[in-house]
Amino acid sequence: MDLVDDAPGPAARQDTARSRAGQENVARILDAALDVFATFGFRGSRIEQIAAAAGLSKTNLLYYFRTKEDLYLAVLQRTLDMWLEPLRALDPARDPADALGDYIARKLAASRDEPAASRLFALEVIQGAPIVAPLLEKTLAAIVAETAGTIEGWVEQGKLGPVSPRHLIYSIWATTQHYADFAAQVRAIEGRDLSDPAFFAEACEHVTRTILQGVLPR
Amino acid sequence: MDLVDDAPGPAARQDTARSRAGQENVARILDAALDVFATFGFRGSRIEQIAAAAGLSKTNLLYYFRTKEDLYLAVLQRTLDMWLEPLRALDPARDPADALGDYIARKLAASRDEPAASRLFALEVIQGAPIVAPLLEKTLAAIVAETAGTIEGWVEQGKLGPVSPRHLIYSIWATTQHYADFAAQVRAIEGRDLSDPAFFAEACEHVTRTILQGVLPR
DNA sequence: GTCTATAAGCGGATAGAC
DNA sequence: GTCTATCCGCTTATAGAC
16 A cells, blocks of 8 residues: 655666765665654654754755655655564464464564664554554554454364454554553663563563463463 | 642632633643643644643633643643552552452553543653653652562462563553554554443453463463 | 755744733 | 734745855
């Protein structure tokens, strides 16, 4: 699903020295914009701040992205895939303990590796999902439906205890994303975050063991 | 812990007709401000929007709160108690299943009854807790330390399996707050939220059963 | 592609009448 | 306490030189 019609724009040119510099600038702008938008939200972000973080002038940034909204949509678009990737549906053929364990580990790794992406979506959703609402209702609802179907199958086969598939999905999302979205709080309490390998291992083991024990048949 | 020195201000006057109107206005402003700040964050919120939601003019709002920051701090201050209340430490003398079950139910009820408060703190924390950082490091860390100590005691007595107390606390917070903070996403998938009694019961049962089964000794 | 200068508008805050 | 009018700084966005 596209959030923007990506017209060619200045960045899509021939391979000249200028255009190569342009490509790099676009990439740096998008990286910087992700961090800033993920911290302050759309309204709260200042494009000058993004420009500075990307090492460009504000005017120069506006050469690549005509408006703040264009930039925001471009960031969201580029972030979609990395955020949706670990949500790929479960393989119904696998053993649920293995499959769910992998799912949790994948989602937790995403919280470690792309915390800004997680926070950007968190901000969007907290604000009522003004932009990503269509995505939630289509793409995400479809992913949930498929995943829930797989879980329901395991329940019917007796491979899982009587668990509500959608609530289980929410639990996994909530617990894993918490370490990215509430990293400031976790750091205030722990003095560390998922970038610490030992802490990552602890978190992964806790979430996996707690949730799996909670849903496997007794 | 105080975030503001609440000087008397115009709102703390004798009980005249004017001052009574003022008290009501202050209350309406604070209610409106909580909703708006909880949606857009500090920077993203417009005081004119808050004034409109409270049924006042922007100028009139600024009569009661000199600056936007004053208003934000007042909202945060007033919201603190309702947000911290369900985090009261666990009673070590109780049976862990009962005590944890109550804790979860309390926190989930808070997500249902005060979702804006939950989102306000979520926004604060996602943004790196610029204002509430001292609170996190003192009050919240103390609550966590106490609660973790209780859980650790249960583990040592064999009343709980080998669980990491702090990660267990994060799991409970994450799963329960998810229904408030990500309500837009849940609604997009479910078509309902915690205000639906049946859905509340489902969520409560799922979280309680899953987490408790995951931590009780086998 | 990048810069300087500047337009245009918004949002926070104040002054002063009523 | 509430209103109208207004100031001022900040932020987005554009114009045009280099």
